[in-house]
Amino acid sequence: MTLSLDYAALSDVGRVRRNNEDSAYAGPHLLLLADGMGGAAAGEVASAAAVQVLRRLDTATITGEDMIEALAGAVHRANERLSELVEEDPEREGMGSTVTALMFDGEQLGLAHLGDSRAYRMRDGRLQQLSHDHTFVQSLVDEGRISQEEAFTHPHRNLILRVLDGRPDSDPDLQMLDVQAGDRLLLCSDGLPDYVNDDVIAAAMADGTPDSVVVDLITHALEAGSNDNVTCIVADVVETAQTGAGAPQLVGAAAELAQGGTGGAEPTIAVRGGGGEGAGASESGEHLDPEELRYAPRPPKRFIWLRRLGALAVVLALVAGGGWFAYSWSQQxxxxxxxxxxxxxxxxxxxxxxxxxxxxxxxxxxxxxxxxxxxxxxxxxxxxxxxxxxxxxxxxxxxxxxxxxxxxxxxxxxPSPRPGTPAPSTPPASGKPVVSKPPVSVPVAPPSSTPTNGAVGPDDCDGVR
Known part of the structure; x- marks a missing residue:
């Protein structure tokens, strides 16, 4: 049995924020959501760029385990694209985007996830979260320091730890998932689950068409006081005979910033300024956009190759300095x-x-x-x-x-010859016999055995040549 997706996507800027930093794409083989961040640092540019790169995965030619490899490669290419955009305009430093993507081959799903947007699956009336939040509060839950209920109201629940931001360490979670007819899938930005609990989401997911469900979910978020953009994609897994493949849908910042793009061509991404206002504004008039601080603890890592060269230069300088010190010492x-x-x-x-x-x-x-x-x-x-x-x-x-x-x-x-010792006589020429006297014997004193200077004795000098 061949399966297909019946989907709907909707994005709302919300009641507080002026600009929509969410982007989403829904197609026959790909469901994709990206939540930009950075406020005035162009979060909408980040999400739109990520979607424009990853949407190319909406194809029937990639199946099975190859979907995981394709998703990983596309996320890395999107990350490189964000790095290029920051290089082109340094004012974009600090922008980033979540990425949650489900790739579908008619039999199973490939999931790529980075950040705090979420992927859910409803099967037989039970709602299951497929993705794992890369947030500070989720790390506290994982460590058993707070409960899931406490995380829902934690003051730092929006603080994200991993994000697509053009830095080399932005690796997504990847996994394969089974799928069957009757499953209902949901991708949403944090503007929904941060304000609406899973029971309400499950109730909204239980009935209606994908089009009506996305409207209901966003309505619940706005009525709950969400001060963020809210974007949802809902897709039903159905037998192909029941419906045909719908046209791809592009919503949010990716659609708003797609100027001059037609057909399959990649739209030109333009910068829209402006950060959020409203709930984050102080009485003094200073606007404090919570999106500005979502991943503030992460220090900038632009020009990472320059930093690595600098670190290498420092190490080499230390080694050279240590070597010169050692050599100078040796010469003393x-x-x-x-x-x-x-x-x-x-x-x-x-x-x-x-x-x-x-x-x-x-x-x-x-x-x-x-x-x-x-x-x-x-x-x-x-x-x-x-x-x-x-x-x-x-x-x-x-x-x-x-x-x-x-x-x-x-x-x-x-030994040396003594003075006065007669030399041997030579017989005279006359041939007369010569009578010689016996030599006088003079005793010779034995050599001294006392070492010269108190250190050298006779045996020590045996090897002297």
Whole structure:
């Protein structure tokens, strides 16, 4: 069995506000409602722009799960369109719009929702809310801090947390819904549910045609004292044999601002100034439009790429500053090491960083590494850290004394000919035998075992070359 929609759409500016910031579209395959906000910042432009982009989804060529992908893409394109409009006119900064859309393929529904406009379904006399409000009070209800009844009268019930506003984080809720003949669908702006409870809405939805129901619902809102625009779309899910597909309906700001557009062409969007007056006006004459504050807690995020570049520049500056500080610190350090065969004083730190030289020879000494005792030579080859240049020079002086001590030890242990010792005789040419006297033996004192300077002993100098 093939199903179709029998629909009606109606929008009323209300008894208080001068301009209508709601926009709605109803067609054979798409029901769409957008509630603009921002007051003088052109909320009507935002809602109209969103509707003009998303209405292109009213086609029979998209079915099944593809509807979700199509809805997500269209919402993002509408968001980009709002960003472009703000770039063209900075006075529009702060404008935004809710989006609630039901896409229909004859068998099921695809829902996209962002903001506090609502989607309902009445089935077998029971009214069910399909969308989830992105509002402050709804978050309190979700957390169990207030009841649904308390939310209905909460002073901040109009404060919205998520909205289509040209910023990159405007992602909608998406879901697939079943549908059957006899279902009645409702899309409405917050001007209705903020003043009319679900029982009254359900009673109005129970009887009548879509045309009569939209009139009844808006009448209930106005009689309840609604100071906002009120827009409703009502659609019955019917068997195709009962009725034919109706012509698309465009109401609210999208219809009022569609100047010069014909047929399927996208109308030109013009700016209408003026914010709301009446209930929000103070005795001093200052007009306080509640729409101005609906999502005031959200800071402006225009030129987000510039902000990200700025943040990146700050991070890079911090990294560069930290790197320069670390490099400057390293160049104030000294250590003693080897430079070829000689002892040298280095400035910097003995670390390897690709592409960066962290140390260089500051002073090369005449002290040869091979002249050092074994222990000191191993110290120098592994580098000896110094607190400053003066300390490094003191280390070299100590090494020089150790080398001198080893040189003294070697001199004491090397035998040398004694003065007066006769050289070996050579037989005379005459051939007479020569009688030689035995040499006189003089005891040699053993080498001292006391380390030179109290630090170097004979064993320490074994490796000196």
């Amino acid at each position: 350090q000294y250590y003693v090491g080897t430079d070829g065969d000689y002892v040298a004083i280095y400035r910097g730190v003995d670390e390897q960083v690709p592409g960066l030289t962290l140390s260089r020879v500051h002073e090369q000494k005449t002290l040869e590494v091979d002249k050092l005792p074994t222990y000191n030579r191993e110290q120098v080859e592994g580098t000896i850290q110094a607190d400053d240049l003066a300390a490094a020079r003191e280390i070299v002086e100590e090494l020089q004394r150790a080398a001198d001590a080893c040189a003294g030890q070697q001199a004491k242990t090397t």
